[in-house]
Amino acid sequence: MRAATTVVRQKDLIDVLLEQHALIEELFQLVETSRGKAKKEAFTELAALLQAHEEAEAEIVHPLAAATIDAGIEVTQERLEEEAEAKELLAQLIKSGPGSAAFDDDFQQLRASVLEHAVHEERYEFKHLRASQPPETLVELADKFLKRQKRLAATA
Secondary structure: OOOOOOOOOOOOHHHHHHHHHHHHHHHHHHHHHOOHHHHHHHHHHHHHHHHHHHHHHHHHHHHHHHHHOOOHHHHHHHHHHHHHHHHHHHHHHHHHOOOOOOHHHHHHHHHHHHHHHHHHHHHHHHHHHHHHOOHHHHHHHHHHHHHHHHHHHHHO
């Protein structure tokens, strides 16, 4: 009798990005439901993740998508424009802080912008990258992405 073998697929770049999108959504919810010091801490964690995530995407994901998927340049240009809007909103929120009068309204605007952007990435970039890139390339890029993100976070 043969023993059953289980093949475990390594996490690839798309897995990492989707996990981080889910974490970002969780952190948005945590900021919304928290008060005082807990809200400030949750927002600080969210802001740091957003900054490192988007910067690493801009360096690794978007250039790959631009070069390898149909209409890649147009698709990535749209994502970069969305990211620029979110970066501006995030910078305003970091400057004003969770205790400011306009924070909650501005935060909702950031949340809507970021979550819509994530849907666009998943729909127009990620699924096409997974279909067009060899699995081993995406596994290597996951490692590169996480290392770059870690370096970015260390210098923030």
